[in-house]
Amino acid sequence: MIRISLGLILVFALIAAACVAFGAYFSYVTLQTAHRKAIEARFNVTAARIAVSAETAASLGITLPAQAPLADLARREARLDPTIISIDITDERNRVLFSSDPDRIGRADGARAPGTVSRAVENDLAAVIGRIVVRYDPATLAQGEAALARDLTAIAMPALIGAGLATIAIGLLLANGLGRAARRAADPALWPPAARSALAEAEAAHAAAINPAALASTGPKGERT
Amino acid sequence: MIGLRAGISIAIAVVLCAALAAIGFAAHSAVERTIVPAIAAQAESVGRSAAALIENAVTAGVPLDKLVGVNAYLDGLERANVELADLKLVTPDGRILGHAGTPPADPDPPTVITSVTARSGIPLASLIITIDPGVVSSQVHALLVDVAFIGLVSLLVALELVALVVGASSTEALAALEARVRALSRGRLWLHTDAAEKSPLVMPIDAQVARLHERHAHAREAAERRGDTGALVDLDAIGARFGLGAVHAGENHAATIIRPALFLFMMAEELARPFLPRLAGSMATPDLNIGRDLAMSLPIVVFMAVVALSQLPFAVLSERLGRRRGFVLGAAIAALSYVGSALTDHFGLFLVSRATAAIGYALVFVSAQGHVVDLSRPQERTAALAVFVRAIMVAGLCGPPIGGVLADRLGDHAAFLGSAVLAVLGLLVAYFTMPRSQPLTGGAGVGLSDLRAALGAPRLAALLLGCALPAKFLLVAVCFYLVPVELQNQGYSAAAIGRLQMIYPVLMVIGVPIAAHFADRLNARAAFVTAGGLIAGSGTLLLLVGTSPVIVALVLALLGLGQALSIAPQSSMVAEAARHVPGGRSAGVLGLFRLIERTGNATGPAAAGFLLAVAGFASASTLIGLFAVAGALGFALTGTGRRKADSSGPTALSSEGTAS
Numbered sequence: 001m002i003r004i005s006l007g008l009i010l011v012f013a014l015i016a017a018a019c020v021a022f023g024a025y026f027s028y029v030t031l032q033t034a035h036r037k038a039i040e041a042r043f044n045v046t047a048a049r050i051a052v053s054a055e056t057a058a059s060l061g062i063t064l065p066a067q068a069p070l071a072d073l074a075r076r077e078a079r080l081d082p083t084i085i086s087i088d089i090t091d092e093r094n095r096v097l098f099s100s101d102p103d104r105i106g107r108a109d110g111a112r113a114p115g116t117v118s119r120a121v122e123n124d125l126a127a128v129i130g131r132i133v134v135r136y137d138p139a140t141l142a143q144g145e146a147a148l149a150r151d152l153t154a155i156a157m158p159a160l161i162g163a164g165l166a167t168i169a170i171g172l173l174l175a176n177g178l179g180r181a182a183r184r185a186a187d188p189a190l191w192p193p194a195a196r197s198a199l200a201e202a203e204a205a206h207a208a209a210i211n212p213a214a215l216a217s218t219g220p221k222g223e224r225t
Numbered sequence: 226m227i228g229l230r231a232g233i234s235i236a237i238a239v240v241l242c243a244a245l246a247a248i249g250f251a252a253h254s255a256v257e258r259t260i261v262p263a264i265a266a267q268a269e270s271v272g273r274s275a276a277a278l279i280e281n282a283v284t285a286g287v288p289l290d291k292l293v294g295v296n297a298y299l300d301g302l303e304r305a306n307v308e309l310a311d312l313k314l315v316t317p318d319g320r321i322l323g324h325a326g327t328p329p330a331d332p333d334p335p336t337v338i339t340s341v342t343a344r345s346g347i348p349l350a351s352l353i354i355t356i357d358p359g360v361v362s363s364q365v366h367a368l369l370v371d372v373a374f375i376g377l378v379s380l381l382v383a384l385e386l387v388a389l390v391v392g393a394s395s396t397e398a399l400a401a402l403e404a405r406v407r408a409l410s411r412g413r414l415w416l417h418t419d420a421a422e423k424s425p426l427v428m429p430i431d432a433q434v435a436r437l438h439e440r441h442a443h444a445r446e447a448a449e450r451r452g453d454t455g456a457l458v459d460l461d462a463i464g465a466r467f468g469l470g471a472v473h474a475g476e477n478h479a480a481t482i483i484r485p486a487l488f489l490f491m492m493a494e495e496l497a498r499p500f501l502p503r504l505a506g507s508m509a510t511p512d513l514n515i516g517r518d519l520a521m522s523l524p525i526v527v528f529m530a531v532v533a534l535s536q537l538p539f540a541v542l543s544e545r546l547g548r549r550r551g552f553v554l555g556a557a558i559a560a561l562s563y564v565g566s567a568l569t570d571h572f573g574l575f576l577v578s579r580a581t582a583a584i585g586y587a588l589v590f591v592s593a594q595g596h597v598v599d600l601s602r603p604q605e606r607t608a609a610l611a612v613f614v615r616a617i618m619v620a621g622l623c624g625p626p627i628g629g630v631l632a633d634r635l636g637d638h639a640a641f642l643g644s645a646v647l648a649v650l651g652l653l654v655a656y657f658t659m660p661r662s663q664p665l666t667g668g669a670g671v672g673l674s675d676l677r678a679a680l681g682a683p684r685l686a687a688l689l690l691g692c693a694l695p696a697k698f699l700l701v702a703v704c705f706y707l708v709p710v711e712l713q714n715q716g717y718s719a720a721a722i723g724r725l726q727m728i729y730p731v732l733m734v735i736g737v738p739i740a741a742h743f744a745d746r747l748n749a750r751a752a753f754v755t756a757g758g759l760i761a762g763s764g765t766l767l768l769l770v771g772t773s774p775v776i777v778a779l780v781l782a783l784l785g786l787g788q789a790l791s792i793a794p795q796s797s798m799v800a801e802a803a804r805h806v807p808g809g810r811s812a813g814v815l816g817l818f819r820l821i822e823r824t825g826n827a828t829g830p831a832a833a834g835f836l837l838a839v840a841g842f843a844s845a846s847t848l849i850g851l852f853a854v855a856g857a858l859g860f861a862l863t864g865t866g867r868r869k870a871d872s873s874g875p876t877a878l879s880s881e882g883t884a885s
Contacts, residue, residue: 004399008390009233015386016237020244023379027252027372029630031260034368038263042270045306049274076281080273144259151258155251159244170236179426181406186429188437194412198467202414202437205463209444209456 005178009171017164024156028149035144039136040117043084046077047119047132050087054121054130064091064121064130071098085135089121092128114138234387241383245376252372256365264308264361265335268354271302271309272339276352279314279341289316289341289349295323310334310357314341316350331358370724378623381734385619389485389654398424405430408473414438415468441469479600480612482658483552487593487616490556490651493563493644494586495624500632500640501525507637508572520572524579531583533823536591540816543592548599549659551592556652559585560645567641585648594815596659598800606800607750611741611793618733684751685802685814687863689821691856692758692795696788697825699761699853702833703846704729704784708777711842717774725778729785736789741797750794751864757791758857765850768843780846 050073057067067089074087078100086101088109095108109116115138121130184190188199275298283289299312303326314323328334334355341350404417405427414434441464448456464470502521509520543551562582569575594613601609631640704726712722744753764783767776796818803814829849836845 008399011390012233012237012387015383015390016240016244019241019379019383019386020248022382023241023245023376024248026375026378026626026630027248029633030371030375031252031255031368033633034256034364034371035260035263038260038267041264042267045267045270046274048305076277077274080277081270144263147259148255151255152248152251155247159247163240163244166240167233167237170240171233174232174236178403178406181410182402182426182430185406185409186426186433188433192410192412195409195414198412198414199437202441202463202467202469205456205459206440206444209448209453209460212451212453212456 002175002179005171005175009168009175012171013164013167016167017160020156020160020163024152024160028152031148031152032145035148036141039140039144042081043117043134043136044119046081046084046087047117047134050074050077050089050132051119051121054089054132055123058121058123058129064089065097068098071100074098074100083137083140085115085137088131088133088135090131090133092130094131096133097130109133115141234384234391237383237387238380241380242376245379249369249372249376253365253369256368260368261361261365264364265337265356267306268309268337268356269339271306272337272352272354275299275302275312276339276341279350279352280343283341283349284344290320290322292322296325299323299325308356308360309354310360311353311355313353314350315353317348322350326355328355329357329359334358335361367720367724371720374724374727375626377731378626381619382623385485385488385616385623388481388488391481398427402427402430404473405434408468413468413473415471415473417473438469445470480597480609482660483593483596483655484612484616486552486651486655486658487589487613488620488651489647489654490552490559490589491617491620492624492627493559493647493651494582495620496628496631496640496644496647497566498625499629500637504637505572505575508570508575510572513572524576527576528579528583528586529823529827531580532587532590533820533827535584535587536819536823537813537816539587539591540595540813540819543588543595546592547661547663548592548596549655549661552589552596552655552659553652555585555588555590555592556648556655557585558582559589560648560652561585563641563645563648567638567645570638589651591816591819594796594819598803598815600660603801604745604748607741607745607793607797608738610796610800611737614737614792614796615734618730618737622727622730622734684860684863685799687860688754688795688798688802689818691860691863692754692791693799693818693822694825695853695856696758696761696791696795697822698829698832699765699849700729700784700788701826701829702849703765704781706830706833707837707842707846707849708781710837711772712774712777714842715772715774725774725781728778728781729788732782732785733789733792736786737793740790741793744790744794744797750798751860753794754791754798755857755861755864757787757789757794758853758860759787760790761787762850762853762855762857765846768846772843 050070053073054064054067054070058064070089074089078084078087084100086099086104088096088100088104089098090096090108093108096104096106099105113135116133116135118131118133120128121132123129184192188196191199278298279289279292282292295314299314303309303312309326310329311326312324313321315321335358337354337356339352339354340348341352342348401417402424408415408417409430414437416434416438417431441460445457445460448460501524505524506517506521509515509517513520515523539551546554559582562578562585565578566575566582569578594610597609597613598606628640628643631643635643708726709722712725713719717725740753740757744750761784764780764787767780767783770776799814799818803818833845833849836848839845840848
């Protein structure tokens with residue numbers, strides 16, 4: 001029984017610690033996602049600005065490959081934010097038509113690569129005719145993520161250890177209480193008050209039933225209880 | 226007296242709450258330090274871009290004070306960036322050349338100032354952008370609510386793991402000791418018949434109690450020999466009060482045994498919820514010609530349809546296979562289907578894998594439900610079914626956030642492997658914890674005539690059509706369809722709507738076991754079902770007052786509270802009524818019950834969509850709520866009739882669904 005109790009306490013302590021670790025990790029992931037969204041929001045603003053210009057030109061009948069001034073616009077926007085690596089204007093098949101980085105023209109990386117934010121360019125019929133893809137420095141995210149991890153780990157580790165130890169301590173207290181209660185339960189003289197009272201009543205009734213004459217000499221029936 | 230297992234479960238809950246609160250505090254400071262500056266950086270980016278545009282105009286020869294459309298341009302920036310409250314283009318001598326927005330009420334709001342300079346470097350103007358601190362703090366608040374929800378999920382996962390350990394057969398000796406100590410502390414002196422091997426701590430207690438029982442029997446014999454009826458009455462009264470001469474059957478583990486396996490399996494399916502539509506949409510190639518929206522919904526529709534249609538036949542199949550074999554087979558089918566979903570890129574094959582997963586899901590569901598119904602004693606059935614319902618609800622709460630993270634980290638396809646792992650874990654836990662299958666031999670399937678006869682059982686038709694169907698109809702129509710559509714129309718984000726929708730499952734998880742306990746204890750299952758239907762349905766009347774998020778939250782809270790009251794007693798009453806089907810076969814009736822429930826699930830959104838178009842959000846919700854109220858009242862009225870009938874003669878089923 002002692003072995004079972006100790007094993008159980010240990011397993012419960014591990015569960016408590018594991019669930020604190022689980023909570024901390026998922027909190028980190030939640031904050032990391034929010035941080036990425038906050039960082040990428042500003043690149044989205046940049047992409048949207050260029051996309052609006054491209055869509056305005058497209059609505060005037062200028063096809064995307066013919067919108068050469070977009071290259072200048074992309075270069076100017078890229079210069080404004082040092083964390084932007086490049087701004088590409090791609091066609092609907094993700095081939096780069098114009099870019100703030102001339103080396104990228106003609107490449108086809110895909111709009112969903114990590115460290116990129118993209119915005120569709122649509123014509124008046126809402127058909128996608130291209131994309132604005134902003135590639136940003138991954139270090140921008142990494143710094144924030146490292147800071148988030150530091151902040152959460154600083155609390156999560158002590159919380160994890162504390163939760164495990166607290167569970168062990170409470171478990172030992174409870175196990176000790178149960179052990180004491182079990183030892184007392186083995187001796188009717190030490191039973192809890194409700195059980196002792198029940199026992200007394202039962203024994204009085206038994207005595208009265210087995211030997212009513214003896215009881216009659218000690219008092220009325222009502223005193224048996 | 227709190228036992229070691231219950232005590233440590235409470236202790237873990239308290240300890241985890243404290244630890245997770247500390248993590249929440251750390252998250253708050255991390256957000257302030259890292260994410261709030263990132264939000265402010267967006268204003269800087271807007272400022273830099275706008276300033277560059279103005280500089281370009283000036284460089285092109287347009288004097289600063291002759292620029293046209295500045296206000297409109299700043300207005301556009303303000304509309305496109307909710308964090309920006311006020312934008313001003315101001316010259317060094319204080320003249321305002323352009324303005325959009327209104328300054329926030331905060332006396333010291335964060336401000337970003339970007340200089341507009343000539344090519345020579347002379348400052349021409351400043352673009353002053355004021356950030357709305359209210360918007361930033363509401364974003365932080367929303368983030369902290371998400372972290373708090375993660376804490377709740379961690380706590381629920383911990384409690385399920387604790388339940389897994391507590392339900393393990395290795396703790397039977399401990400359970401036996403706790404049962405004896407608890408009985409004594411309540412003055413109960415009955416004998417215990419636990420199957421557990423007697424441990425050294427249990428044996429002396431049992432010996433003492435057994436001696437007392439022997440003395441009691443001896444005293445009765447003596448009184449009987451003497452013909453002392455007075456003493457016999459005294460002894461029997463003492464025996465009834467303190468349990469002398471009685472044998473206690475011990476804890477009923479039917480529901481606790483199945484809970485961990487069911488939780489693991491249900492979580493396997495719930496993992497896919499956040500990324501399933503996205504994955505399906507990405508797999509649908511244009512040559513399929515079905516459109517992205519239909520492609521995203523099709524796997525869900527196929528899954529729901531197969532589960533609904535499988536309820537009746539699988540209820541019988543599970544009975545024939547035996548519950549453990551049914552559970553294990555269902556989990557194995559589902560696990561293989563998840564692997565299939567993970568490996569295929571073909572939309573058609575993906576649909577097939579979802580259909581086979583639904584077959585496995587349905588078989589697991591009916592087997593687990595059948596296990597609980599078969600093995601629980603009538604007076605404990607509501608509480609046992611509450612454990613069953615709770616396991617599914619907790620999985621529904623814990624699965625999606627975990628699945629979302631898995632999909633983000635590993636990819637949508639690989640996240641299905643997580644589902645497969647969980648399904649296999651559920652299978653293993655079921656195999657090792659559930660009692661060996663006892664297949665029903667020689668049983669025939671349930672025919673339509675049997676089901677007609679079942680519907681003729683007192684109050685069953687009213688229960689199924691007046692309570693079970695409207696309950697699911699109301700839930701799906703209001704909570705899962707009308708509320709999200711309305712809040713989206715009001716401009717709330719999907720995340721905010723999701724947080725509001727959590728009110729329902731959280732209240733269910735908390736409320737179902739409590740309501741079930743009292744429904745059993747008060748022997749008032751029909752009253753709980755009626756009250757639950759009335760509360761859940763009448764809550765929608767609040768929408769006639771207004772449709773603000775606070776009122777919507779209240780409606781969802783009443784829906785959760787009402788259904789927490791009714792869901793387990795309702796299942797228990799159906800299970801009890803099922804015993805009165807000709808031949809005593811319960812499977813068909815339970816299958817019919819779930820089929821009717823799922824019909825409510827399926828028809829809810831369609832009817833809600835129609836009513837929304839015809840009557841608007843508030844009226845549509847209220848009409849559906851009144852449908853639930855009418856159903857509950859109809860069910861209550863059948864009880865009134867029955868009570869009158871009961872007074873004139875015995876019947877098969879009492880008003881509380883218990884055998885008379």
